[in-house]
Amino acid sequence: MARKRIPDCSIARSLDEVGEWWTLLIIREALFGKRHFAEFQRTLGIARNILTARLRALVRHGIFRRAPDGGRRRAYELTDKGRDLLTVVLALRQWGERWVCPGGLATELVDALDNTRVARLEPRSESGRRLTLADIRIVPRAHQRRA
């Protein structure tokens, strides 16, 4: 595939690392506490060979690291790079909640401190203005900003 021709690498190369169907589901489980092969396997109902391949790729990409776990089992821990996928998972979740699962989700996310709900992610400018698609422009990075 001529992925090279894509001018801006970020989305394309991100999808190279996390774009396989199961990958973001495995990461979601890890973000919310799962650590062991058997836990991922049981929760997701994913075939063992696929889970093995996905975990191996995620370790190779530096999203998971293998961690000793006392006993004979080894655990998978998210690295900082992996934990930073929280925003991607939350963005997908809120899109799905609005458009794909109209009956609503069985769970919600809250701030552990006071049970306040997690707010929807909203694009804003650095000065705080809420942005819709029509407000956003792509410019070359070298562009001199007037602001």
Add this chain to the structure above:
Amino acid sequence: MARKRIPDCSIARSLDEVGEWWTLLIIREALFGKRHFAEFQRTLGIARNILTARLRALVRHGIFRRAPDGGRRRAYELTDKGRDLLTVVLALRQWGERWVCPGGLATELVDALDNTRVARLEPRSESGRRLTLADIRIVPRAHQRRA
């Protein structure tokens, strides 16, 4: 695949709609102005048969609609559901910018009003507290919030 067993539908069903490798790239192009088959094809370097299949699925999922375009070509327009994927695309972009493309991206996103940069998306609670992964808890939706 036993996708049914996944307890919370949102991520899984979202990925059923937008989880194919090319799909979010096509949507990114559409978010930033591309409308025609030939434009998607040229910019992404995607095989015509794959692009045809992806566009057809996206129309079926209500993410694109076919729109008349004066001439013989038909355009693809994002629906509200499709435009709401902006947040997912921005989240992937910022993750990629930080972790996958360390040399930086060729472009940046700015507020068209004053060229202020688009801010990073950050999980917050509805009361405005900035949240890390450790702050977030999953609770059943029926859960009575104390706040």
